[in-house]
Amino acid sequence: MGITKTEKKYELAIQDFTVALGKTPNAVNTLWLRAQAYESVGKLYEAIKDYDRYIQLEPDDREAYFNIGLIYEYLKNYENALNNYKKANGLRRSDNLDEKIELMERIVSTYSKDGGRTGE
Numbered sequence: 239m240g241i242t243k244t245e246k247k248y249e250l251a252i253q254d255f256t257v258a259l260g261k262t263p264n265a266v267n268t269l270w271l272r273a274q275a276y277e278s279v280g281k282l283y284e285a286i287k288d289y290d291r292y293i294q295l296e297p298d299d300r301e302a303y304f305n306i307g308l309i310y311e312y313l314k315n316y317e318n319a320l321n322n323y324k325k326a327n328g329l330r331r332s333d334n335l336d337e338k339i340e341l342m343e344r345i346v347s348t349y350s351k352d353g354g355r356t357g358e
Contacts, residue, residue, distance in 0.1 A: 316349050
């Protein structure tokens with residue numbers, strides 16, 4: 239199967255973001271955008287690396303921890319997913335993530351206890 243037009247656009251964006259980060263390595267907005275672009279094309283480990291770099295520069299941004307948690311959950315790495323949800327939950331802010339984070343913590347906690355076999 240070939241690459242879609244949308245995937246091609248994300249790949250080009252990743253190249254542009256990489257060039258920009260070569261000139262300004264600590265550009266948090268560029269790191270964030272490249273992480274999201276990596277997610278969009280399924281390069282999840284690269285996305286995690288960019289989110290981790292982003293967190294080094296913006297340690298109180300709970301959305302980054304939440305996004306990493308979502309990626310780890312998708313990869314069925316429930317321990318790391320739960321750890322990142324807990325980190326996000328520990329950073330209280332006035333945003334709309336509280337309910338999402340608490341729900342994801344409950345879901346991942348359930349999956350990690352029964353190995354992903356809920357309902358059996």
